[in-house]
Amino acid sequence: MGTTQLESVQEPKYWHLKTVLNDALDSEFEVGEILPNERDLAARFGVARATLRQALEQLELEGRLQRRRGVGTTVAPPRIGVAVGPSANTWPGAGRDAWTTIGCAEAVAPAAVAALLGTAADEAVHTVRRERTVQGQPVATELLYVPPASVPGLPGLLTPAEHAPAVLRELHTLELESEDRAVELGSARAEDAKLLDRLPGAPVLVVTTRYVSGGRVAAASVATYRADTCRLTFGDSGALEVTHHEPESRQAS
Amino acid sequence: MGTTQLESVQEPKYWHLKTVLNDALDSEFEVGEILPNERDLAARFGVARATLRQALEQLELEGRLQRRRGVGTTVAPPRIGVAVGPSANTWPGAGRDAWTTIGCAEAVAPAAVAALLGTAADEAVHTVRRERTVQGQPVATELLYVPPASVPGLPGLLTPAEHAPAVLRELHTLELESEDRAVELGSARAEDAKLLDRLPGAPVLVVTTRYVSGGRVAAASVATYRADTCRLTFGDSGALEVTHHEPESRQAS
DNA sequence: GAGTGGTCTAGACCACGCT
DNA sequence: GCGTGGTCTAGACCACTCA
Known part of the structure; x- marks a missing residue:
């Protein structure tokens, strides 16, 4: 040969x-x-x-x-640029924020989230499930965790349908001081995968956000974005740039 | 059975x-x-x-x-939180910014970068290669692209060793208005992989930044972070939170 | 039911880091 | 040179979508 x-x-x-x-x-x-x-x-x-x-x-x-x-x-079409972290600090669900609420439950948060919130590991928190779609396609799901202490004015008896809106409404009465965020690579758990129309284990970008109010962490969220179709944009201005992929770039020694 | x-x-x-x-x-x-x-x-x-x-x-x-x-x-140890996008807008290489400059060349930027910069596709730009290490381990490499128009005061004759510092110094004379950033999943090209001590194709988080000055995009950078070891943190405050991985979390219908 | 991608097997050889 | 993970093969069957 x-x-x-x-x-x-x-x-x-x-x-x-x-x-x-x-x-x-x-x-x-x-x-x-x-x-x-x-x-x-x-x-x-x-x-x-x-x-x-x-x-x-x-x-x-x-x-x-x-x-x-x-x-x-x-x-695949070029990745969709999805804005994360708007210019002004806003609470989840305030104004027009591209998310739709799916449901809400009161449950014990995972240990990692409890650490983030600074609550006891076995304390039940309000857990709002939301979804984000762009151009008709689901790009992200989110779990928003709100400790009861952050929403003291919440009425006692709520139907499931009232629960999520009530929690968000109470949250908005607080003053948002700041948000910090972290982004890391993860793989979709079965449940998220279903909502994102992917198989379990699909690569996702996990965005963890802490919402700080009155010096305390008033809420936290864990959002799961499809890594294959999304480009997360930060920064204030128009973010919808073109994307593509270069074979190999010239070098700077 | x-x-x-x-x-x-x-x-x-x-x-x-x-x-x-x-x-x-x-x-x-x-x-x-x-x-x-x-x-x-x-x-x-x-x-x-x-x-x-x-x-x-x-x-x-x-x-x-x-x-x-x-x-x-x-x-593996828990992922390292690395800060991206500091509170104050700063130019690359200004103050203490955790990056070390490796080298600089003048080369034609990839088409995607040219689009970002708004320069002609075949125009040569200064290309600064930098590296970021945390706790002695390389976590990211970066290519910073600076069009000649952004650094008009640059001396004509430069040794390779002088090139990068000179470009950065000139850049710092401009006033930085804002930065926008995007994060997406990628796979390490051969060259980046070597610097990151990984095999080619390893998953990376690609952070694209546009530096805006005087209404123009004065520079752009493409930074490649090891996705396996890094958690990118945004937001201003202390970012070094604990990380871990939960098997499966409780549900909110 | 035909055709697709997803999972799985039981092998083989290669490139690399050590010692 | 030995042991490790990385690549590759030639099959098989399964789960899913769609006509």
Whole structure:
């Protein structure tokens, strides 16, 4: 056999494949177009399906592809820029904030959240589940945790339908001093995955927010954004920039 | 065979494995401790190595494990909170900003960056490579792009060693109006991966920042943070909170 | 029911870090 | 040189969507 492939030395096949596919996506496919199925693609490139899948997985992680069981693999549109952390500090649910409330329960928060709130680990807190959709597609789900101490004026008897609005209303009577946020990578738990229309384990960006009022942490939220379709934008101004993905950039030593 | 496993129906093995391992990590292992190797673990759980690896990959993605070729799999410490976007707007390299400059070159920026800067696609810009380490470990690399128009006072003849400091110094003479930032998931390119001490393709959080001065975008940067070890914190106040990972949280319908 | 992606197996070999 | 994780193969079956 001749050594025809000088360039491919020491580079994993799936990595090379990924590059090739990435370029092909730019030049030969339209957004939304469906690709040949995995078995055909693997055969075409002369690799095992598992190897091809490794390349596809990476491209999906980077938001270039979208795969759906029973349907196929399609070219993904550019990521959606979703604003996180508006210019003015506002309480969740105040004004027009792009979230829709799904429900509310009173439950013991996970230990991590209790630490964030500074409450006892076994104390029940109001837990509001919300969802955020952009262009008709779900991009995030959130759990907002409000300790009873933050909403002392809350009426005692509430129907499930009244619960969430009442908690938010009470919250808005407080003065919001500041918010801090953290962003980290996570994988979708079963429940979040269902709301986000993904499989469990899908990569998500977890945004943890502490709402501070009167020197105390008055509420905290854990929001889960689809990492494949979203770009989180901070900063005040118009955030809807173009996105894309560069193969490899020139270097600065 | 008796149907001993009622709970495991319809749940992928790797998902169940992940849960089991996650719990074991909490109860039976110390941070930094090395796990049995993959072949042993797979045998112990009665699954193929590929299946075990699928579970390990997820746990690594979530920052619970750290795997190193030739060494082994260790229990990862909690993610490091790294501050992004300080309270006061500051130029890169001003004051004490946790970054160290590696080098600088004049090169054509990738198309995406040119769009961000509003420069021509084929215009050369100053490209400063920087690195950020926390507790001795590299957590991020950055490319800072500065169009020549933003630093008109830059001397003509510069040695490589003088280049980066000179660009930053010139930049600091401008007044910074605002910054916007975006965060998205990406995978490390070969070059970034090397600086971050990871394999190419490792998950990273890509932070894109636009620095606005005089109504124009005076500079832009693309910073690449290790997604496995970092938690990006925004907001002004003390950000070094505890992190951990909850199995599954109670629900709010 | 046909076709898709998702899971799983039981092997093999390779690249790397140590010692 | 040995042990580790990383890559790759050639199969199989399952879960899902859609006509």
